[in-house]
Amino acid sequence: MKHLLSVADLDLDAINEIMRLTDQFVEVSERPIPRVPALRGRTVVSLFYEESTRTRLSFETAAKRLSADTMNFSVSTSSAKKGESLRDTVQTIEAMGVDVIVVRHSSAGVPWQVASWVDAAVVNAGDGEHEHPTQALLDCYTIRQQRGTLEGLRIAIVGDVGHSRVARSDVHAFTTMGADVTLVAPPTLLPASLEGWPVAVSNDLDDVLPKTDVVYLLRMQLERQREALLPSLREYTARYGLTRDRARLLADDAVVMHPGPMNRGVEIAAEVANRPNSVITKQVANGVAVRMGVLFLLAGANPREPAAGDANG
């Protein structure tokens, strides 16, 4: 594996390898000193053209636990504002000596462009409405942690599927792992075409919930005027929100997930987010370990890797 751009590049074996690595890094994360020297001397840069403190800190924490150095190239303060091209920015960063570039951008496909320009490994940390592969991997890991396997599980993904890179990556990862996925959304929030998506579709959440092992609520991106696609936000919540009443339709061991940040009271009721089988903070914790696995896979066997550790690093 040279880059991590899309979940579609990962077959079942590749995902399982990352799951096994994540098991190890979850163990590392629970140590008194949660740090291993695996990436000592490597530099991981976050190149975020869309700000996301939570994703950036998750990658930075992962990099530090592997003893890598981190650099943060946030676009809001960077040369991009001075009209520099993306390519020149990326080549400048690489010239300073980086091993992994973690890129987030509002345009689909940018991580592929970046990968074509550099020798460094590239991780897609979200490109437009397209893909967010590490989110899908941490979601797989969290479900596997709760239920042992994804094989045969019934997973409902609820909400703004059409604009969601999380949904796009999750569908691929969950079905590769053997789950049955049902999308639940009003027609205006579904993708224009679902051809080739190995999923069922429903617009009746009440009907789907009793038959569901995992319900995955997508964030309603209110900052992007999604309301225009809906009669009203209140009606959305009434029909597609996981309200307290509706949550009673779930089996006792059904798992509730959300990629964060949550709009409590919109896609998920406050009480539901706090129920025992809600694993939303576990997703965050697993995110660090999954990203350790990904960074280790991409940079751990790099030719710059020395034969032995060096306490002076």
Add this chain to the structure above:
Amino acid sequence: MKHLLSVADLDLDAINEIMRLTDQFVEVSERPIPRVPALRGRTVVSLFYEESTRTRLSFETAAKRLSADTMNFSVSTSSAKKGESLRDTVQTIEAMGVDVIVVRHSSAGVPWQVASWVDAAVVNAGDGEHEHPTQALLDCYTIRQQRGTLEGLRIAIVGDVGHSRVARSDVHAFTTMGADVTLVAPPTLLPASLEGWPVAVSNDLDDVLPKTDVVYLLRMQLERQREALLPSLREYTARYGLTRDRARLLADDAVVMHPGPMNRGVEIAAEVANRPNSVITKQVANGVAVRMGVLFLLAGANPREPAAGDANG
């Protein structure tokens, strides 16, 4: 000590313990390599809903000298802008594996809320107009360094007492340490009620200065339209500023303090800030050592502490 939320939680013994720890960390700070492995493997996150580079860097420097990792969760770029609740932000941060959360917020009481939600230790780095306990501790340490003790010292706190978390915390700490405190301010800048404050009050600075061992000038927060509470800024300076002429009323060994950043020419004349017994930069230097003491107390005996150091950390 599980958290540091308020000076009111600290009795004389507790403050003295922090003073003794600070003595040690002042010594560490003067070493060629000012670093000890005490908090290796711990993570200290600064969660600042009000920006303050000086306070944030002081905590970060303290954390690094203890070999802790640091994370910076600045609200201006965070999920808070996407409507995430404070509680969800805090729980997300904790899920990434942090040991200490240093929180600053414009609303009084937020650090207590944060502490109620997490297992991590919480330090109040300023909440509204309420408290700023590490400032009070570094002020105590600086006075003790200059004068040996606070017992029996006469300390004047001058300026916008009513809106100052520094004044609130200092009054408690100074009086706990045995000092006599006089507040000097125009009536409009005093708190609405001083019931329970163990202080004297004056509006005649010229009368107070000759009888004062320490004069502590508060910052006039010009960015918050304090002028509305004053006839004019010029008149404030004329009556309550420590001008060059007025500073002649001070005893030779009287100590001049200010929490910074100073408005030279408003609450303090430029020449006065530079006089020998002005210890304003010493306050900054001591701030790092005091915060090392606080972080060590909160995180040093954590169950994640290993039995022995690890040079590979």
Add this chain to the structure above:
Amino acid sequence: MKHLLSVADLDLDAINEIMRLTDQFVEVSERPIPRVPALRGRTVVSLFYEESTRTRLSFETAAKRLSADTMNFSVSTSSAKKGESLRDTVQTIEAMGVDVIVVRHSSAGVPWQVASWVDAAVVNAGDGEHEHPTQALLDCYTIRQQRGTLEGLRIAIVGDVGHSRVARSDVHAFTTMGADVTLVAPPTLLPASLEGWPVAVSNDLDDVLPKTDVVYLLRMQLERQREALLPSLREYTARYGLTRDRARLLADDAVVMHPGPMNRGVEIAAEVANRPNSVITKQVANGVAVRMGVLFLLAGANPREPAAGDANG
């Protein structure tokens, strides 16, 4: 060497010493673990009153490769916005215990002021339209790397010389190293007086290029309304841009340089920036090694330097 404020403070021996140190740090940068313990325990702070992610990251990367700690005091979020004077900000930073202050400011002369106030070493990372000495040093190093020496080389500096601190520093460094420098610009973009500049001047780029060993294109700072000084940007490019056609006038081994960020299509054509003898990304890579050399010279023999390394640092 106590500070690095101006190239004018460096004679030929001093520049050559930095070139030799840079050779060593280029070698360090190519190691599997590009890190030496030379500045362990030192703190390097970047105090940037003008944002420049590329320069700041270059210094930070250099500091980390020397095992120094780094602090970032960016003005946009700092006390400067609260009206604190530059001097108080600098003394506050120093009080926290820093060894090197890397300062960028829009006003010429600020680094000298800063140096007069502190015991820490000061590096000028760009002051107004005045100087940018580390840029000049990395440019010297890059030319020496390409051509063995600067002695007797013919170097053309093209573009907005009048407002360029890069040009000002480069002219001094290149001529100190024995090169012949020609400035090529429309009269409105030349300094008001060139008295004392040991350079030739031309406004005919086509005439100069065939006789040039190195062509150094300055950035047209479009964000600063330079267009007002030009008939039109298109005409500037037509007469002074290194277009594809014009690049054919260059000797095959002529070196093309630019300090970045580039305006491709304005001062340099996209294809020209990518030609084999264009060394623009090499300049970036060498920048890290040159800054390692400068930081080492300024802080490596500091009295806080311990006799021996310490793996626990």
